[in-house]
Amino acid sequence: MAALANAAEEPLCSSTHLRRGIPDFGMDADAALNAVAGRLRGGCRPERNLATFLTTSIEPEAQRLYRAYLNYNLVDREQYPAMDELLRECVRMIGALWQGDSRRVVGSATTGSSEAALLAGVSLLRSWQERTRGELSRPNLVMGAGAHACWKKFCRHWGVEARIASARAGRLALDGTAAADLCDEGTIGVIGILGSTLDGRYEPIAEIAAELDRLDQQRGIDVPVHVDAASGGFIAPFLDADLRWDFRIPRVVSINASGHKSGMVPPGLGWLLWRDRGRRSPELGIRINYLGGDDTHYELSFSRSAAPVVLQYYNFVRFGFAGFHAVHARSRSLARELAVRLLGTGRFRLLGDGSELPVVALAAEPPIKLRRLAMHLADRGWAVPVYTLPPELDDVEVMRVVVRSDFTPEAVEDFTAAVEEFVSTVN
Numbered sequence: 092m093a094a095l096a097n098a099a100e101e102p103l104c105s106s107t108h109l110r111r112g113i114p115d116f117g118m119d120a121d122a123a124l125n126a127v128a129g130r131l132r133g134g135c136r137p138e139r140n141l142a143t144f145l146t147t148s149i150e151p152e153a154q155r156l157y158r159a160y161l162n163y164n165l166v167d168r169e170q171y172p173a174m175d176e177l178l179r180e181c182v183r184m185i186g187a188l189w190q191g192d193s194r195r196v197v198g199s200a201t202t203g204s205s206e207a208a209l210l211a212g213v214s215l216l217r218s219w220q221e222r223t224r225g226e227l228s229r230p231n232l233v234m235g236a237g238a239h240a241c242w243k244k245f246c247r248h249w250g251v252e253a254r255i256a257s258a259r260a261g262r263l264a265l266d267g268t269a270a271a272d273l274c275d276e277g278t279i280g281v282i283g284i285l286g287s288t289l290d291g292r293y294e295p296i297a298e299i300a301a302e303l304d305r306l307d308q309q310r311g312i313d314v315p316v317h318v319d320a321a322s323g324g325f326i327a328p329f330l331d332a333d334l335r336w337d338f339r340i341p342r343v344v345s346i347n348a349s350g351h352k353s354g355m356v357p358p359g360l361g362w363l364l365w366r367d368r369g370r371r372s373p374e375l376g377i378r379i380n381y382l383g384g385d386d387t388h389y390e391l392s393f394s395r396s397a398a399p400v401v402l403q404y405y406n407f408v409r410f411g412f413a414g415f416h417a418v419h420a421r422s423r424s425l426a427r428e429l430a431v432r433l434l435g436t437g438r439f440r441l442l443g444d445g446s447e448l449p450v451v452a453l454a455a456e457p458p459i460k461l462r463r464l465a466m467h468l469a470d471r472g473w474a475v476p477v478y479t480l481p482p483e484l485d486d487v488e489v490m491r492v493v494v495r496s497d498f499t500p501e502a503v504e505d506f507t508a509a510v511e512e513f514v515s516t517v518n
């Protein structure tokens with residue numbers, strides 16, 4: 092890719108070439124490659140993009156495998172039966188990681204956690220409609236203040252009220268009491284997050300489930316829990332074995348995670364698993380017989396490359412449990428070290444200290460301005476987002492650093508030095 096990065100920046104299409112929308116004539120493949128690479132030059136180097144949770148580097152062997160299967164359509168099950176078996180094997184493996192019964196879990200590969208969340212939401216909605224036999228008309232979904240936008244999308248597009256718990260100072264997470272207080276007969280489910288996009292912290296899933304058990308016993312309101320483990324789903328099983336957040340909790344009916352985050356697959360893969368067939372609304376299945384087989388599909392989207400699923404399987408066999416543990420333990424340890432170093436400047440408060448997701452979330456002590464700091468870091472090649480928290484806390488600005496497998500001890504030094512350089516100029 093280095094050769095491509097040096098390619099000359101040339102205008103690909105001038106307006107005279109665009110009479111028919113695309114250039115009238117093509118060019119050599121080499122010339123096209125260089126021209127496109129030239130257009131894409133600049134911006135942050137992916138491993139210095141500390142804003143993203145997504146995978147930014149993979150091994151050369153994984154790249155070869157990815158290229159080899161890029162043109163395979165995941166939905167062509169009849170044509171690529173081995174691919175379909177690989178996907179099912181991934182579901183069984185993930186089911187076991189999440190402490191389910193791997194013979195009973197069912198699941199779907201999706202384009203990411205957002206599609207998985209939409210699908211999980213539809214399953215909760217249809218199951219609630221079936222339970223209440225259509226007698227209730229105002230469904231709601233309960234979640235914490237730090238819930239990802241995909242849950243708001245689900246609520247808006249499927250006509251479900253988003254019941255969002257208020258954030259408290261220093262804590263965005265939903266807790267058991269707040270969750271149970273918000274539930275009523277119209278509640279289709281409670282979303283627990285492992286962990287939050289905004290501060291990297293886990294919500295107490297076992298406590299939430301226990302409060303919902305109490306609600307069921309006392310008022311007969313039986314609410315299922317879905318765990319949005321977009322990032323934590325491939326971290327907690329390796330680093331937090333004693334934490335009960337998964338299918339060990341009977342009330343947890345389904346879990347999603349992003350293969351393309353801590354599953355270490357390039358962009359384009361999420362997973363949604365239900366504890367068993369009975370928890371996946373049959374309404375989700377669409378029968379398709381025009382591809383050669385006669386099969387039921389449980390996804391919202393359709394055609395897409397099989398390569399991310401191939402890479403997920405590759406990662407499981409390549410790294411094994413010990414390898415995933417080692418990679419994520421290293422990221423967590425680097426995140427912890429970074430948090431301690433930044434706290435040591437005396438100019439920040441920690442909202443997330445890297446001990447759950449390997450994420451450092453900081454608020455600044457006055458007069459430090461995080462947006463200025465972000466600009467200073469950008470000049471040194473680091474991309475870090477600054478944002479405000481949900482409405483109740485929207486006066487709090489936060490800077491977030493996501494530590495991934497390609498972060499290094501040198502990066503901790505380099506990043507901390509850049510931050511120290513900035514804070515030393517602010518009195």
Ligand SMILES: Cc1ncc(COP(=O)(O)O)c(C=O)c1O
Nearest residue numbers: 144203204205239288319321349
């Ligand atoms: C908690 C949580 N849920 C859902 C998502 C959406 O995931 P994806 O980007 O895989 O669609 C994210 C993304 O960061 C997330 O952090």
